[in-house]
Amino acid sequence: xxxxxxxxxxxxxxxxxxxxxxxxxxxxxxxxxxxxxxxxxxxxxxxxxxxxxxxxxxxxxxxxxxxxxxxxxxxxxxxxxxxxxxxxxxxxxxxxxxxxxxxxxxxxxxxxxxxxxxxxxxxxxxxxxxxxxxxxxxxxxxxxxxxxxxxxxxxxxxxxxx
Amino acid sequence: xxxxxxxxxxxxxxxxxxxxxxxxxxxxxxxxxxxxxxxxxxxxxxxxxxxxxxxxxxxxxxxxxxxxxxxxxxxxxxxxxxxxxxxxxxxxxxxxxxxxxxxxxxxxxxxxxxxxxxxxxxxxxxxxxxxxxxxxxxxxxxxxxxxxxxxxxxxxxxxxxxxxxxxxxxxxxxxxxxxxxxxxxxxxxxxxxxxxxxxxxxxxxxxxxxxxxxxxxxxxxxxxxxxxxxxxxxxxxxxxxxxxxxxxxxxxxxxxxxxxxxxxxxxxxxxxxxxxxxxxxxxxxxxxxxxxxxxxxxxxxxxxxxxxxxxxxxxxxxxxxxxxxxxxxxxxxxxxxxxxxxxxxxxxxxx
Numbered sequence: 001x002x003x004x005x006x007x008x009x010x011x012x013x014x015x016x017x018x019x020x021x022x023x024x025x026x027x028x029x030x031x032x033x034x035x036x037x038x039x040x041x042x043x044x045x046x047x048x049x050x051x052x053x054x055x056x057x058x059x060x061x062x063x064x065x066x067x068x069x070x071x072x073x074x075x076x077x078x079x080x081x082x083x084x085x086x087x088x089x090x091x092x093x094x095x096x097x098x099x100x101x102x103x104x105x106x107x108x109x110x111x112x113x114x115x116x117x118x119x120x121x122x123x124x125x126x127x128x129x130x131x132x133x134x135x136x137x138x139x140x141x142x143x144x145x146x147x148x149x150x151x152x153x154x155x156x157x158x159x160x161x162x
Numbered sequence: 163x164x165x166x167x168x169x170x171x172x173x174x175x176x177x178x179x180x181x182x183x184x185x186x187x188x189x190x191x192x193x194x195x196x197x198x199x200x201x202x203x204x205x206x207x208x209x210x211x212x213x214x215x216x217x218x219x220x221x222x223x224x225x226x227x228x229x230x231x232x233x234x235x236x237x238x239x240x241x242x243x244x245x246x247x248x249x250x251x252x253x254x255x256x257x258x259x260x261x262x263x264x265x266x267x268x269x270x271x272x273x274x275x276x277x278x279x280x281x282x283x284x285x286x287x288x289x290x291x292x293x294x295x296x297x298x299x300x301x302x303x304x305x306x307x308x309x310x311x312x313x314x315x316x317x318x319x320x321x322x323x324x325x326x327x328x329x330x331x332x333x334x335x336x337x338x339x340x341x342x343x344x345x346x347x348x349x350x351x352x353x354x355x356x357x358x359x360x361x362x363x364x365x366x367x368x369x370x371x372x373x374x375x376x377x378x379x380x381x382x383x384x385x386x387x388x389x390x391x392x393x394x395x396x397x398x399x400x401x402x403x404x405x406x407x408x409x410x411x412x413x414x415x416x417x418x419x420x421x422x423x424x425x426x427x428x429x430x431x432x433x434x435x436x437x438x439x440x441x442x443x444x445x446x447x448x449x450x451x452x453x454x455x456x457x458x459x460x461x462x463x464x465x466x467x468x469x470x471x472x473x474x475x476x477x478x479x480x481x482x483x484x485x486x487x488x489x490x491x492x493x494x495x496x497x498x499x500x501x502x503x504x505x506x507x508x509x510x511x512x513x
Contacts, residue, residue, distance in 0.1 A: 100170040107178055119178070122171070123185035131196050138171040143199050152196045159193035 008035070011047050012054040024064035027071055029110035051108065056101040063090060063114050071113075091121045130160040172200045179204050282306075290315045297321040306330040317344035324349075330356040339365045339388075346372040353377045362386035368416070393420035401428040 007021045010031075025031040034048060052060065070083060091099070099118060106115035126134050135142060144152065153161070171179075179201075183191050195202045282304040285292060292307065293315050299305070303325055309315070314335040326349045334341065339362055345355065352375055362369050362385065370391040371379070378399040379392065392400070392415065402415065 097168070097170055100174065103174065103178055115181070119182045120185045122182045126182075126194070127186060127190055131193060134194070134197060139169045140172060140198050140201075141169060142197070144196075144202075149196070152202070156192055156196060159196060161196075 009047050010057075011049040012057045013049065013051050014054045016054045016057075017047065018054075018057055018061060020061050021065065021068065024061065024068040027064045027067060027111055027113070031109065052105040053101060056098060056105050059090075059098065059102055060105050060109065060111075060114065064111075066090075067113060087117055091117060132161055172198065176204050284308075293317055296323065299323065300325065302326050304328040306332075308332040309334060317341065317348075319344065319347070321348050322350065324351060326352055328352075328354040328356075330358070331360065332358040334359075335361050335363070337363045339363055339369060342369045342371050346370065349373075349375075351375050354379075356380045356382070357384055358382040360384045360386075362388065364388045389414045389416045391416045391420065395420075395422060397421045397424055399426040399428070400424060 007019045008025055010018050010020060012018060020031075022035060025035060031050075050057065066086060067083065070079060099121060102114065103118045103122065106118055125137055129137065134140065142149070153159075174182075183194070186194075281301060283299060283302055284304075284306040286308045290309060296305075297318065300323065302323055305323075305326055305328070307330065309332065314337040317340050319340065329345070329349060329352055331341075336342075341360065341362065345352070352373055355371070355373075355376060355378075357380070359382070364387045366388065368389045368391045369386050370393060372393040374395050376394040376397050378401075379394070379397060380401045380403075381390075382403045384390065400421070
């Protein structure tokens, strides 16, 4: 029962309006379900709200629009290569705090590709780092007592701290 | 750019954190325990699990040695409550020929290594021989087995896992039809059973799941030429997702008086294939979106469903519409199943 519209309008949690094409919205399961229902038919003028802030939603929509053509038609290997490069660039632009909003949004919107990409990016930031480096990157507070800390150090002799 | 040094990583829910960890190598994951109590907890107490994924287990970046180190040095010292081996199979594990044999050994070693310390085991691995090792896992509460590809397996007829409460089985070919008996006899306290992509080969008149402890049962794509009989006194919810276009297997489910406490039935498939002759209390949860057919009645139902959605958005009272909807669903149910003895029926529409 999806209507013939080509783009839909959604609200961010900050109340801003965003346009997203139907083919791009299909990358998200909940949005796809909304499309199949009556949410976007002509006689319904209520704009659905997505619980994602505007700054994050811009990025999520950018990702969807880029990936939609391939997801809907299936593309050649060269396209896939190009898309991979684009993904890396896409994640590079992010400061850490928006990465976590994207993680939450991709999880909330059931977007597997973006979720994996964001998790991978977060994991890459931890890889090969020492404990204190990771704490610094992610602002993680060390809340162990010195005895606990010492015990954990002894249990994990292979881990580098500084 | 830098507003305030807020620790957003620690605010993430456990399942997202664990998914991030699944992109890391085992040695990196272990070091994360020392970061903060939050990480130590996620990795060791709250969701005590270790995930291995194949992302870093490919020939260009083989981490077999780390895994061996983890298995033989770290695990015995740290004793995880759960071991989740995630998305590992021979094809994607590591392509180095000399490592291939090691993988098999590693898995065998895993089962030798006091498997009684695991409460949860998820195995996404082509390893049909796991079934013969299962009796060693006496502490298991949750067991999830996905054979990746359809495999005919040998079930041990006289094994028992008394602690097991949740069982997921995916992609199994039950050649001798013993799967039902195996489930019925081996897990006396099983509460949740999830069967997916199961093919039964007929040698018996029916395929029976008999359990007095089972509370909910989900069947996702089970193909059986013989009737599936479910005898579970305490079964509360039954969900069946039956694939269409499988003409050679028209799986029929027989419930009759065997499930006196069934309260919720979710049926996703064109025809309701459940025999409910003597069922007294039934609560049907149905999602009309899954039930679209060419038949006109379903069209009415879908229109009603949409009308309710629109009415809700305009804050109009939907009671009358809902009653209509229930009556239509009732009509469809009556056509497909006989509900002679039903005294109480409640239909909830989700969507």
